[in-house]
Amino acid sequence: MSDPGKPSVPxxxxxxxxxxxxxxxxxxxxxARLDISDEELDLYADQLExxxxxxxxxxxVDTTAVAPMAHPLPLVNVLRPDEPADSLDRDxxxxxxxxxxxxxxxxxxxxxxxx
Amino acid sequence: MGxxxxxxxxxxxxPGRAEISEAGVTLDGxxxxxxxxxxxxxxxxxxxxxxxxxxxxDEPNTNICPVCLGLxxxxxxxxxxxxxxxxxxxxxxxxxxxxxxxHRKNYFYPDMPKDYQISQYDEPINVGGWLDLPDGSxxxxxxxxxxxxxxxxxHLGASGRIHGASSSLVDxxxxxxxxxxxxSEPDIRSAEQARAYAAELRGILVxxxxxxxxxxxxxxxxxxxxxxxxxxxxxxxxRCEVKNLNSLRSLxxxxxxxxxxxxxxxxxxxxxxxETRHFDEVKGMTVxxxxxxxxxxxxxxxxPDLVPLAPDDSWxxxxxxxxxxxxxxxxxxxxxxxxxxxSGPHLEASxxxxxxTVVDLGLDDLxxxxxxxxxxxxxxxxRAANEAAANAEAASGLDxxxxxxxxxMEAGGKLSATQAKAVxxxxxxxxxxxxxxxxxxxxxxxxxxxxxxxxREAVSANPAEWERYQAGEEKLAQFFVGQVMxxxxxxxxxxxxxxxxxxxxx
Numbered sequence: 001m002s003d004p005g006k007p008s009v010p011x012x013x014x015x016x017x018x019x020x021x022x023x024x025x026x027x028x029x030x031x032a033r034l035d036i037s038d039e040e041l042d043l044y045a046d047q048l049e050x051x052x053x054x055x056x057x058x059x060x061v062d063t064t065a066v067a068p069m070a071h072p073l074p075l076v077n078v079l080r081p082d083e084p085a086d087s088l089d090r091d092x093x094x095x096x097x098x099x100x101x102x103x104x105x106x107x108x109x110x111x112x113x114x115x
Numbered sequence: 116m117g118x119x120x121x122x123x124x125x126x127x128x129x130p131g132r133a134e135i136s137e138a139g140v141t142l143d144g145x146x147x148x149x150x151x152x153x154x155x156x157x158x159x160x161x162x163x164x165x166x167x168x169x170x171x172x173d174e175p176n177t178n179i180c181p182v183c184l185g186l187x188x189x190x191x192x193x194x195x196x197x198x199x200x201x202x203x204x205x206x207x208x209x210x211x212x213x214x215x216x217x218h219r220k221n222y223f224y225p226d227m228p229k230d231y232q233i234s235q236y237d238e239p240i241n242v243g244g245w246l247d248l249p250d251g252s253x254x255x256x257x258x259x260x261x262x263x264x265x266x267x268x269x270h271l272g273a274s275g276r277i278h279g280a281s282s283s284l285v286d287x288x289x290x291x292x293x294x295x296x297x298x299s300e301p302d303i304r305s306a307e308q309a310r311a312y313a314a315e316l317r318g319i320l321v322x323x324x325x326x327x328x329x330x331x332x333x334x335x336x337x338x339x340x341x342x343x344x345x346x347x348x349x350x351x352x353x354r355c356e357v358k359n360l361n362s363l364r365s366l367x368x369x370x371x372x373x374x375x376x377x378x379x380x381x382x383x384x385x386x387x388x389x390e391t392r393h394f395d396e397v398k399g400m401t402v403x404x405x406x407x408x409x410x411x412x413x414x415x416x417x418x419p420d421l422v423p424l425a426p427d428d429s430w431x432x433x434x435x436x437x438x439x440x441x442x443x444x445x446x447x448x449x450x451x452x453x454x455x456x457x458s459g460p461h462l463e464a465s466x467x468x469x470x471x472t473v474v475d476l477g478l479d480d481l482x483x484x485x486x487x488x489x490x491x492x493x494x495x496x497x498r499a500a501n502e503a504a505a506n507a508e509a510a511s512g513l514d515x516x517x518x519x520x521x522x523x524m525e526a527g528g529k530l531s532a533t534q535a536k537a538v539x540x541x542x543x544x545x546x547x548x549x550x551x552x553x554x555x556x557x558x559x560x561x562x563x564x565x566x567x568x569x570x571r572e573a574v575s576a577n578p579a580e581w582e583r584y585q586a587g588e589e590k591l592a593q594f595f596v597g598q599v600m601x602x603x604x605x606x607x608x609x610x611x612x613x614x615x616x617x618x619x620x621x
Contacts (some may be wrong), residue, residue, distance in 0.1 A: 031412060033223060054452050069416045070216035070238070076425040082159050082196035085166025091182070103175040104269070104284035107225040 020049045033091075143382065145343045147374045148351060149309050150301035151318055154294050154336040155326045156264060158199045163263045163293035164191030164233065171332050175286035177198040183291035185229030190420050197264060197293035198240075200325035201261045202426060202434045204295050205241030207323050207441055208256045212434075214425040215260070217242040217418040222411060225285050226265035234262035234413050240424060246299075246319070248311045249471070255300030266290035267284075295325070301340065301351065306370040310363045313337055318442035318475055330362055337366055341373045343381065352377070353387040357401050359394045369394040373401050445474045449482060453492035464495060469500035476507040484515030488521045498522060502539050509543040517542065521549035531608045533600075534558045561606045569607060570615040586618055592616055 025045035029036050036044065090103060099106035159169050165182035181189035205212050218236035239260030246254050266287040297316065298329045302307050316334055322328035327334050337360045342352035357373055372394075377387050392401040426434075439447070449470045473482055478499050485495035503510035503518070521542070525535035530553060541552045553559075561569075573595050574581045584591040596612045 031221075031414065067461070071422045073422060075422040075459070076214070078193065078422050079195035079198065080166075080192040080212045082161050082194050083166065084161050084168050085180070087178050087180050088184075090174075090179075093179060094178065099282075101284055103177075104286050105176070107283050107285060109270075109282055 019052045020045055126575045134267050142343075142374060142378055144346055144383070145374075145378045146304055146346045147370060148305070148344060148354075149303035149305075149370060150307060150340045150354075151299045151303065151309060151312060152338045152340070153297045153299075153313065154264075154338075155204070155297065155320050156334045157197050157295060157325050158327055159194055159196045159200065159293055161194060161196075162291040163194050163261070165189075167288075167291065168354055169292045170288070171334070173288055175288060178288045182607070183228075183287060185227075186249065191233065191418075193421060193424070194293060197261065198426070199434060200261070200293075201240050201295050202322070202431065203323040203438060204297070204320065205244065205259050206431075206435050206438055208244040208246055208259060208297070210241035210244035210256060210259060212240060212426055212431050213242055214238065214423060216423045217261075217421045218415045219418050220413045220415055222413055224265075225283065226268050227290060228266070228287060232263055232265065232355065233418050233421070235260035236616055238423075239420045240426075241295075246264065246312065248308065248315055249443070249446075250308075250311065252302075252308065254302045254308075254312050257298040257300055259295050259297040262294050264289050264292040264294050301342075301354075306367040306374070309370050310367045313363055313366055314475075315442065319479070320442050322439060322445075324439075329408060333361075336360075339366060339370055339373075339387045341370055341377070343374055343377045345514050352375040352381070353389050355387065355389065355401070356391045357394055358391060358404075359396075361396070365394055365396055368399055369401055376401065399538055418553070444476050445479055446470050449473065449496075450477060451488055452483065453496065456486050456492050466496055469496040472500040472504055474502055477511050478503055478507070478517045481510065481513060481518045485519040485522050488516075488519040488523060490519060490526055494526060494541060496527075498535070498539065502536050503543065506540075506543040513542065519546055524549060528608050528611060529553075530603060531561075531600075533605045552601055558606060560576050561603055561608070565603075567615055568609055568614055569602050570595065570619065571607060573602065574616075574619060584616070 022041060022045050023040055025048060028048070029041070029044070094100040094103070094105065097105050149221055156618035157169075161167060162169050162178075162183055165180050166179050167178040167183055169176060182191055202212055215235050215238045217233050218238070220234050221231045223230055239258045242257075244256035244259070246256060248254065266285050267289050269284045269286070286475070299312065303312055313335075317326075317328045317330075320335065321328040329335070341357060341358045341361060342354035344350060344352045355373060355377070357369050360369055366369065368441045369590040373392070380387055388403075391404045393404050394401050446467075450467065453466060453470070473479060473496065481496045481503060482492075483498045485499075486492050496520075498518075499510075503513065518539075521530075521535060521538055524530045524538075530538065532558070534553065537556065538549050538552045538558065541547065541551060577595070577598065580591050584595070592613050595616055596607075596609045599607045599612045600609070
């Protein structure tokens, strides 16, 4: 992570007047690894747009005198001492996984490198 | 892990490497522009956000809990020691320590069961700093932020690599281990300088107590952003990020290869593609990683389960006050101490490499104790940088006064150099004080009479050699030293033998 900037926001390139285009909805679905049909895409695009509209109501509040905050609670430095606690039993944990081998979780073949 | 020796500490130009380095700086009128990203695992007892042990080499998946497995309902709580270590690193790198916050970096990959990594994003704890290298150059530090490490994946399959694997195995012991990622400015201009930067940074990380610096265990991992440009240009070329640099040697080799590759492309009219490349240690080349269909969109957003971090002045002051000397200051102190104690007008150049080794291995106390006890600095540095360094782990636990006593016995002629080395090896292997060990080994001091007699016997047993030595063939002195050593089973001091020979020759 070497190029921090503004968190990316989908949309803006479709030329549509909508807040959230169909292609934005498809992009969000792909990021979430959701396989959805064209009909569902229309449905979710409309719903997501309604969510954005609702959230946009916050924009109408004048915040010019409010400093940006990362958290609503007036708290900083919530820390714990560096003291070991018990971990879970491995066999019990692995028994919850779809597959395991040699004390490790077994997952489907990985395509591509770690991000 | 590759075949390189990852513990190689020598980031400084070694004799015979200077020409290569020079060629690297200006290859056919081109220069490299390199920035390094170093991931440093912090030496905490527990993980960043949970109480699972941070312990390398444990049985897979024995240090896992609901938090680091990302089970629903679990909540992270930040480790105070990790924050403190990050502040120590930032202070040592001359950074501003600022109020900071955490973000989620979202991606799908089985090395993180949560499907996101918690990292500092637009508000890192340490911002803007620098690191001075032994050659006098300065490399800027952009930031040094806190984040959590990922799990370890092992890919099954004939090739041992991802391609062709049928499934992958995951160990989450490392998931959630605290990291500080140190991002340098693109101020580095050669492979040699990159190695020197990584070596110096490693020394600083160890000196802060935040890291064990073990590259072979992945405690320190380096990625290099490499581009090239015409010498004199101030524009930045298209860069490639090179991963899988498991040793300082790999780092240097990868940059040299990557620079050559990019210059060849540009010189023949092509253009460099911005991509991530993997360094193949066996072939000594970088290889493009499987290209992604679309750029990763990590959808960073503020971590709602963690509140901001805002170290106050007193915390920052306390951290700064608790930092010990950094390697550069320790080297300077040893050089000054040695120079003041030296009989000669100046310190031999070779001693500065020994000083660097001593500081890298944290054996300063041995040398300081020996020199303070009146031992010649060249002997103190040689025994520390060679014999003690050969067993560095044991040497760091050696009693400095015992080391000084041993060297006093050697300097006073009670032990020959060979005997002193044998006693030191025993002290390192099993502990004990030098006098007892010397007695147990039968290293009784060879009396002056005994030595003189042994020399006379060697001379009369080898009349032809003695004649040649008398005629001025100086190298035969070593022949007689060898003969005397054999007769006394190594108890004689070589210098004393030569002195006796000179006396006999008249």
